[in-house]
Structure formats: C-alpha cells, structure tokens
Amino acid sequence: MDNAMFCWQCEQTAGGKGCTKIGVCSKDPDVAKMQDVLIYLLKGIGFYATKNIEKGNKIPREIGEFFTECVFATLTNVNFDGQRFVKYIKEANKVKKQLKESAGQIENVPKDADFIAPETRGEILNIASRPNLGVMDDENLDMDIRSLREFLIYGIKGMGAYHHHAYVLGKYDEEVANFMFKAMGATLDRSLTVENYFDLNMECGKTNLKCMALLDAGNTGTFGDPEPTQMLITKKKGPFIVVSGHDLRDLGDLLEQSKDKGVNIYTHGEMLPCNAYPGLKKYPHLIGNFGGAWQDQQKEFDGIPGAILMTSNCLMKPRDSYKDRIFTSSIVGWPGVQHIETVNGKKDFSPVINKALELGGFPEDEPEKRIPMGFGRNALLSNAGAIVDAVKAGKIRHFFLIGGCDGARPGRNYYTEFAEKTPKDTIILTLACGKYRFNKLDLGTVAGFPRILDCGQCNDAYTAIQVALALAEAFDCDVNDLPLSFIISWYEQKAVAVLQTMLYLGLQDIYLGPSLPAFVTPNILQVLVDKFNIKPISTPDEDLKVILG
Template structure:
C-alpha cells in the first residue's frame, strides 16, 4: 500500500506497511480499486450528461462511494467489495442507456507511463499480465473474489516510478483528495434533501481528468480551484439543509459534566442521525451526549428542544480510545472519525451510515437504533451528577451577523483590533499544541472565530469578551465553513473592502480531505495569506507549493511568537 492523503502520513511521506489511521493494506487496496472503478463509472456518466442523461440515483451513489474512501470512515473490506460490485453494475446499466441515446460507450483510457508498466510487470509476471481494467476502468471487471479484487486494487494505486511527472501527480492527488471532501459535503446535504446535479457533474468531470496523461499543470490548477468553487455550493446546500430543518443555531451554553443515569454518546457529524436517536430515546430515561464535532448540535433550536439532550463529553476524534473507554454507556458513530475500538468497549460501540469497522455492529439505513438503546439501558450509566464547567457554541453566521453593528462599531472604535479564524482538523501528531498556545497568546483586543475539531485545543478556555462580544466564537463543525465565509464576506461588504483587506487572519490546521477541499474553496474565493499546519501535505511538491505561494501566499505556521509578530506587527 501507499497512502499519503492525511496529515499523519508516516514519516511525512506516506503509509506503506499499515495506515497510521489503522487502515490495512487490503482495505487500502480496495479503496484504490473503488476509486478506479468510480473513474470508469465517471467516463460513462459524463458521456450520459453530454447526451442529456442525468441519473440522480447514480449521482448519490457516486458521492457515497467516493466519500467512503475518506480517512477514518470505513475500514470494513466486505463493504468495499459491495461498493465495487455496485459501481460495476451501475456502469454497465448506464452504458446501455447512454448507447440508447446515441452516446459513445467505447472508451480507451490513456495507458500507464512505461515505468509503472515495468513495476507492475515485475509484480504480476509480465506487462501482458496487467489486467485491461488497469488501463481502462470503463471495461467490465470480471466477477472475482476478494483476493483478486485486492490484487486489482494494488495495480491502480498512486503512480510511482522515475518517469512519472511528480508535479502532475501532485495536482491530481490534490484534486482527488478535494473530490473526497466535496463528495462528503454533497452526501451530507443529500441526506437532508438538498441536491444540485452540478456537484456530481463536476465530480465526473474531475475523475475523468485524473485518467488523462495529456493534461497540463494549468488545467489541473483550474480544476482544483473549480473543485473549491463547487464545494462552496455543496456547503451552501448543507447549510440550508441543517438550518432549514433544525433552525439557525443560537448561542448556547453546553455543560461538560454528566447527569446521573443511562447515557448514549454520539460522535461524527450527522445532525439527522442525532435527531432520529433523540426521537427514539424520548421517555426512556437515557441522556444523550455529543462528542467531537457534534458539539455544535446543541445550538440548533429543533435539537435543543429535547430535554434529555444534555451535554458534551470528551474532545476530538484522536482521543476517543481513552474517552470511549471511560464512557459508561453506548457510543454511536455517524459519518467519519472512527478509530480502531478497544476490546473494552467493542461491544457497546455502533456505526451507521458510511462508517464501518470489521466486527462492530452496524445500524442500517432504516435507522432503527433499538440495539444502541437496549445496550445503553444495560450499561451502568453515570453514577452521579458531575459539574465540569461549560462551553459556549452556536455562533454561526446568523448569530454573529445579528450583532454585526456592535462588531463594526468595536472595530471602528479600536476596541477590536483583529479577527483570527483558528480552526480545522485536530490530530495526534506533535506540533498541534501550537494552536493552544496561539489562542492563549492572541491579544485581548482580538476575537477568535473557530470551527471543526481543531477548537478542542482551546474550546474550554475562558478568554473573556470585548464589550459583551465573546472573544471566542464557535462557528460550528467543519461543515460550517460556509458560515465563516459568509461572516467574512458580510464584514467585507460592511467595511466596503475585499476579504483580504479585512483585519482577519486565517490560521488553519488540517488532517483529512474535508480540510483539503475547504482550503481549495478559500483559494477559489481569492483568499490569501493563509497559515497552514502543523505540517504541509506530503502530496504537494515544491513546484506546486511555489504555485500556491505565488498566487495565494500560503505559508506554513512557524512559532506562535513569530506568526503573531508578522500578523500584528
């Protein structure tokens, strides 16, 4: 295997023996094969759109399939086999319908560079032994077993070899990882009934582009920026789905302690799963707690109304082994963020949606959470009430812009010197204490906007307020980056300037592919001077980095003192 798609890539290069996330070589191979299969489906779907054939169900499947390969989503090989088989079935079915409309169904994907052929030849005996499917994913894949599928996946992983163009490969990886993030947001929105066929249309266009060997740097850079632009639309749809269904978040105080009684902990990102669970647990004597990126759910009026929706437990995803072990109830994982469960809680953790781990009980799309509830009732629960303080959440765009006049007056009056957007993904690698120190060192006349699980480095710190405006404003999940963008754009309009001219600095942390597509979204808006850490992506070559520096002045974080001096003077 070779995987470099997350910030924790081994040795800063890539995981080759086993994923730092816990992904095995077999699962990595099946994920690569699924992506290759989706490229074949994309060739047919893109041709279908050319002749006026749009299949909404295939669009939804595409987003789910691509999302399932994002870091910390699904580790179950059997589920990837099912997705690969479905991709093949859908491709052949779509071919017939495209042909009936007069479209082309005979594709010849560009062959692999010769160096890759030689490497594959050494592995499989001869160049001729390399399956035709490796060269052209639009052809049918024979009905083979798991072992053969894994072998096929090994053929279609990341390009290697001296003759491979490193910069082109780097841009293709940025695009592919951006697509994984885009697919995630598109799927989140679709679950809430918000869809735009242009999102899947771009995913097909971009997947097809990754098969080309004649594509140049400029075209790939353009596709990466377009990926960010399309993602803004996806996040807009998701925002509309969340707020249209559950109301606009309001500032809310969330207890960090516990209530005596039975308990269920919900982690991940999915508001609908939480809502369904809250409905099914009413009157059962069970308190529901959030974990990780579910914290902002406490700010939504239609979720706040449940009296047994109590508080927040724990911090970010990478601490779950210790935190879940100590939680005296059941755990429900929605969307991504799962790690290998410890034996001590393996029988009381459940997955749903696209999340999967071999041997962990999975709740299917009927969303009948009875097993989760019954197990929670059998667990000991919290023995007593505890008070561990509280945190504030719910400062999404409506809440912040509702006091925009006070913010503008505070800036003009010199009470607020600068805004810092400090957020993104948290992770386990050293260096992330930078974000804790940064929050502590940012001067008291500055406001910190934060979102995603990066906030857990400082979310419980009392940073005070400026004229009644809290200095720490939790905008929400990584999914709520749209809110942060709308806040920035509204402030720019109010001050009659561009976003880059605002007293606003972006200092971001990244871990997985949602962060990649959010970064591309910021680039598509022309936002400059972003500081990124704790390390730069392993898949960005020096030449590609230079392009980003020249166009957007992106830079790595250094030290808190040096960065603040550069920003504040």
C-alpha cells in the same frame, strides 16, 4: 500476494511521506487496496457519466448518491470494513456497465475507463496489486501532475462527505454530482497539464462552496439556525449514549427514538455544534458534550458505562474495552462492530438505546460546568453592525479564524498557544474539531462578545466565509484587507476541499499546519505561495508578530 500499500491522503501519513505497511489510521493493506480499486472504478464511472451528460442524458439521482457515498467511504477514518468495499465494487461494476451502454458510441476512450473489477475479495486483492492502480499508478507520470491530480481527488472526497450529509436531509444537488463525475473522469486523461489540473482544483473549490451552502441549508432548514448556547461539558448521572461524527440526521432520529427512555445523549467531537440547533436542543435529554476531539476517543471511550454511536468519519480502531458498546451507522464501518442499517430510508437505533440502558451509565453527577458555543452564520450576521462599530471604535483590533481538523501528531499545541497569546482586544472565530485545542479556555470578553466564538463544524467554514464577505461589504473593502487572519489546521480530505474553496475565493496569507501535505510537491507549493501567499506555521510569537505588525 504483495501486501504493500501506498496512502498519503492525510496529514499524519507515516514519516510525512506515505503509509506503506499499515495506515497510521489503522487502515490495513487489504482495505487500502480495495479503496484503490473502488476509486479506479469511479474514474471510469465519472468518464461515462460525463459523456452521458454531454449527450443530454440525465444521470439518475441514485447513481449520484452512490458515487457520493463511495468517495466518502474512502475518506480517512471512515470505513475499515473490507466486506462493505466488496459490495461497493460489485455495485460500481453494474453502474459503469449501465452508463457505458446509455452513452452509446464514444471515440477516444481513455485507457482503463472500461476497467471492470473482479467481485470476490481474493480476486479483488490480486487485481489491486497491478502497478496501474492507486496513487503511484504510473512511475513515469510527472510528479507535479500527480500532486495536483491527488489534490483534486481528495477534494472530491471531502466534498462527497458534505454532499452526503446534505442529501440525507433532502438537499441533493445535480451540479455538485455532475462536477464530481467530470473531475474524477478527467483524471484518466493523460493529456492534462499542470494548468488543466490547477483549473480543475479551483473549480472544485467553487463547487464545494455551493456544496457547503447546500449543507448549511439542509441543517438550518431541518433544525433551525444555531443560537448562542451555554453548553454543559460535565457528566450527569444515568444511562447515556455518546454520538460522534458529523451527521445531524442520525442524531435527530436517535433523539426522537430515545425520548422518554431515560437515556441522556451527549455529543462528541464534531457533533458538539448540534447543541445549538433549536430542533435538536428541544430534546431535554440532549444534555451537552462529552470529551474532546476525535483522536482522544480511545482513551475517552475506554470502558465507559454507556453506548457510542459513530455517524460519519473520525472512527479509530475500537479497543476491546468498548468494542461491545460502539455502533456504526451510515458510511462508517469496522469489522465486528454492530452496524445500524438503513431500511426503507429509516434506521432503528433501539440496539444502541438498549445497550445504554443495560450498561447503567454514570453513577453520579459531576460539578456542573458550561462553555459558550453556537455562534453560527445567522447569530454572527445579526450582530454584524455591532461588530463593525466595535472595530471602528478601536475596541476590536483583529479577528483570527483558528480552526480546522485536530490530530494526534506533535505540533498541534501551536494552536493552543496561539489562542492563549492573542491580545485581549481580538476575537477568535473557530470551527471544526480544532476548537478543542482551546475552546475550554476562559479568554474573557471584548466589546460584549466572548473572545472565542464557536462557529460550528468543519463545513461551517461556509459561515466564516459569509461573515468575512459581510464584513468586507460593511467596510467597503476586499476580504484580504480586513483585520482577519486564517490560522488553519488540516488533517483529512474535507480540509482539502475547504482549502480549495478558500483558494478559489482568492483568500491570501493563510497560515497552514501543523505540516504541509505530503502530496503537494515543492513546485506546486511554490505556485500556492506565489499566487496565494500560503504560509507554513512557525511559532505563535513569530506569526503573531508578522500578523499584527
């Protein structure tokens, strides 16, 4: 059996070209192949779902949720468990047959829309070696079309992550699900042009804006609006659980189940913003944040005397020193790691809590240190008048949105140096795990505001967008005329979805790094440069000189 794989969906793909032996993320060829099979099935599901919609047939919510979960499961650093993908593939076969039957007679069915996968691991891996599965499914396909097709698929994956987090909080959206069906099904149509795919990518950005608004409503509707908070970043004595990922629902349930148990709860990675939500920080045992960004977890989790819960993407291969104390939930999976299943809509986190109590935790307190965070949409917009007045008075010269995904590849120190070199009369808005490059720096204040304003998770790009639109209205100008620059770091597919949204909104002069996506061809990059003036990052000094004149 051919063991080759091909994956180029993340920023750290091998050699900046593609992983062909094993993923830089530790994804093995077998899991990569099963993900290819699942995505291929989802294309056919998307096609038949769209045909049903065109005939007036409503797609059941459970199919939309299943489709969303499947695309999320193939996102970088989410699920490495081959047996879970076998289950997804079996269920996808059933769903496709159901949709095909309900669609009735259809003309001009694309090649392989009717593809049904085998249902044993060995047979799945054999069929996955077919040349018409995966990214390089047709060596004769125009590379620019392939580039935009994969751009679209990765955007769907990123949006799928946001949609999943929204619907577990009760915010499922049929329009979002229907677009994912339509877009994934369209990738089977070999007649689509570069222009067709460009339009679909822009539509993906438009739909993702709605999806991020949906998730914002789910988070704030359930847990309240984030509020400025001085967050603890040092250790406290006693048993503890570190919660990483993105899922606020899981954290909320864990906090409720662990109250009065004598266990401290720390956020980690992208969970840091949870410390600002009133409905979460009301629990006194949510005491602060542990460690830094996701890519530091193997070092930070090494032998710690506490339990770890991974709630969504950002899982790295667990070291033996903590494999017995790390747990996964929801979409996340790793072979041999205990998974907290959902039973009748609920999860029992007692194994995580008991492991924390068994391990005993930190032996003593560290000297206390706190940093400001929690500058969500409501907090920033409530101060819009003061911000506008400070700009008009010349107290604030410029805003920088410095954020996005963090990663381990060299070159990301650019973002630390950029933040350090921003003038003292400027403000940095930040979000996602890219904040860890500089969020513990003391850059002081300007016009009564901390110079670093942490807006939240990657999906809280919605916050930054809403703030930018509000400022543009206040100044009676276009967003692109504001004293605001976007300095974006990307890593995986949620960043692709956010970029599509920024492009859909017509935002110009985005600085993108640390390297450009391997799946973007020179021709497509030139289109993005011509239409949106996207700029690869250079050096902090050179870029600041251009931005500030």
